[in-house]
Amino acid sequence: MAEKFYVSSDIVFGKDAAKELPGILKEYEAKSVMVVYDSGVKAAGIAEKILEQIEKADVKVTVFDGVIPNPTNEAVEEAAMLARENEIDVFVAVGGGSSIDLTKAVNILMTNPGEIGQYGGMGLVKNQVLPLIAIPTTAGTSSEITNVVALTDTKAVCKYVIIDNKIAANKVIADPEFTKTMPPSVTAATGMDAITHAVESYISNEATALTEYHSLKGLQIFHENLPKVYANGEDMEAREQMMLGCVIAGFGFSNANLGLVHGIAHTLSAHFHLAHGMANAAVLPYVMEYNADSCPEKMVKMAEAIGLSLSGNLQKDQYLLSEELLKLTKQLGIKTLSEQGIENKDFDMLAEDVLKEPVLGFNPKQNITKQDILNILKKAF
Template structure:
């Protein structure tokens, strides 16, 4: 059966690559540029470095720094109002997945109008969008090269996605130096988010030879370099490889899609404000163990790829990856669900609601096991608690 493998983005990678920004904007014939970032990126000086790389004589620059974790429809509308009022013709997104996803959504509204939820789902963006340049500052989401924007609707309290090839950034400027200031707990969460992308896309029912090649190679990179980046944020070889791994895995999961981990994580983020990487990391080992009953071959392939010891007994070896991921999450200080929650702590009384909401999530359609029930999800939540 024929499979599609879509890659769009032009990537400039390496130290000081941000100095290419003005040249890139000139190539897009830009005049009025919106720069999107959050206050954390501003606080560590990265926003200033990006703004300094834009020729102020050639471009009129306006900024939107209101990005929040798990960006909401209100944030998108606020950024869109600024962009529209200033007749923006190009966007620069600086930050992690939240900033890049916010910029993607603003871009959709600039080109198409309406409300952002009009474009929820797959392939629902009718008109081509404006040039978008993504400058990632974390190594985790791969939003800089994917066709996905994840947002939160505060009215219905749910996380939803726009998936459309039109919204993929046109240009990525990937400077590993911008990840140097990321603190260890964020390095861990975003790195485990990337590992989730690698594992879920490898076992997705939509996976094919091309996606699996990228997903497996990315897992090898993350397994080797994430612990180093976590221990020492100034280890630039590790930082560089983590950023490279995010690009590689983005090629895989944007074509193969994800699964049960993301279905649960989206619900945790929407209702309790968990950062996306933390939400994934909490449940990842337990979902991998659940899926191993269906795709033992693939789980063993991944385990062998990162040189985990094998016994030769398939019934034992299919759980080797799940055990290793549990070890990694604990070693890097990922808190259990009982200690998570931005405003309200999660309790076991929330599990029934969370499971029902997770069952409505789109990524479930791509999970290797399709026998996911409310009871299955509650059991996973209990183990992660």
């Protein structure tokens, strides 16, 4: 049976990649550019470096620096209003997943009518969007090269996704130097987010030979290099490998989709504003343990790929990956759910909402029950 594999973005990768920005803006004949980033990107001095490059293109510049973690519909509408007022014709998103996702969402509203919430789901964006240049400053979300936007609906108290090939960034400027300012805790959380993408997409029931190749290679890169950059943020070789891994894994999960880990993490973030990577990391080992008997050969293949010692007993080896992921979360100082402020009394409500998450349809083990989710939450507590 024929299989599809979608890749959209042109990528400039490596040190000083940002110097390509003026030429790219001229290529698009940009006249009015919106630059989107958060307070952390500004404090790190990265925003200033990007704005210096944009000035060389002789364009009007509008800045939206009000990005918040887990961006909301309201934040998107606010930024979109500013973009319309300034007749923006090209967007530059600088930062992690929140900045890039918000920019993708704003871009949708520039050429498509109505409110952003109506585009939740797959393939609902009707009109082509404006040029978008994504400049990642973290190595985790892969938002810079995916066709996905994750937003928070504060009224429905849920996190939802927009998936559409039209919304992927046209150009990606990936400079590992921009990740150097991340503190160890952010490096750990975003790195575990990347590992989650690699693992969940590899075992997704939508996975193909093409996606599996990228997911597995991404996992190998992350497993080798994440502990290095956590221990030493100045290790630029490892930083570069992490950013490379995000691009590779992004190719995989944007085509294969994700699963139960993200279903739980979306719900945790919607209700308690947990950082996405930290929420993923807290439950990842236990979801992989839960999924193991539904795809034991793939679990063993991942364990083998990252150099774990196999016994030859499939029933035993299928749990090697989940055990290794638990060790890694402890090594990286990932907080348990209780340490992130979740209480036992929240479990019932969380479990019911997780069952409503669309990404569960891509999970290898189906017929997930409320009790299954409760068991995972208790282990992650």
